[in-house]
Amino acid sequence: MKILFVCLGNICRSPTAEGVLRTIAARDYPQLGVEVDSAGTADYHVGEPPDRRTVSAARRRGYDLAGLRARQVVAADFSRFDHMFAMDRANLDELERRRGGADAHKANLGLFLEFAAVSGAAEVPDPYHGGVEDFEHVLDLCEAGAHGLLRRLGK
Numbered sequence: 567m568k569i570l571f572v573c574l575g576n577i578c579r580s581p582t583a584e585g586v587l588r589t590i591a592a593r594d595y596p597q598l599g600v601e602v603d604s605a606g607t608a609d610y611h612v613g614e615p616p617d618r619r620t621v622s623a624a625r626r627r628g629y630d631l632a633g634l635r636a637r638q639v640v641a642a643d644f645s646r647f648d649h650m651f652a653m654d655r656a657n658l659d660e661l662e663r664r665r666g667g668a669d670a671h672k673a674n675l676g677l678f679l680e681f682a683a684v685s686g687a688a689e690v691p692d693p694y695h696g697g698v699e700d701f702e703h704v705l706d707l708c709e710a711g712a713h714g715l716l717r718r719l720g721k
Contacts, residue, residue: 567719568601570643571678572661573653576606576636579690579704580653581616583678585629586708587715595716604634605643607660611636617694623701627709639664644673651678651715654689681714682707 569587573579584604591600606612615621616631624631643650644665650673652658661675679687690707693700 567598568647568649569603569715570639570647570650570673571602571604571653572607572639572650572657573604573690574606574608574657574692575610575694576604576638577611577614577617578620578692578694578701579708580604580606581631581634581636582620582624582629582704583651583653583690583708583711584634585624585631586705587712589629590709590712591716595720598716598719600716600719603647605637605639607639607657607664609638612638619693619698619701620704623698623705627705629705647673649674649676651676651711653678654692678711678715679707681712681718682710683714685710 571580571583581604584602588602614636616634621631650661652661658677685707687707690704693704
């Protein structure tokens, strides 16, 4: 099972989701053999590490994001991944636009928080212009989404 998380710049939300899912899957669902990556729809930060506030917030909860580097979604991603989960509707709309004809690609597109019903949120808000609490909130949502997604895949 190959999963790609997608946000705008790939330095806050999608690398958080990647690190959270990778860690929880390895610890609690190793039998699933989940492969995970993240990317952005924009090319603003290609090659850069995640935002330092993202890395710090994740580290406080035991997630290591330091080795990740931002990249932009490419056409091959739509064939390489089984699922591509956007952090918000705008990025999902962009993925749908880029994918074009669905018949040629295997990736299922959706919103990540579809798996986090208990959160009451539909989208992961961008914490970039916020404070520490905003990065913590993103982690809360990503943890809820990861647990829900892995439970669904484990059935």
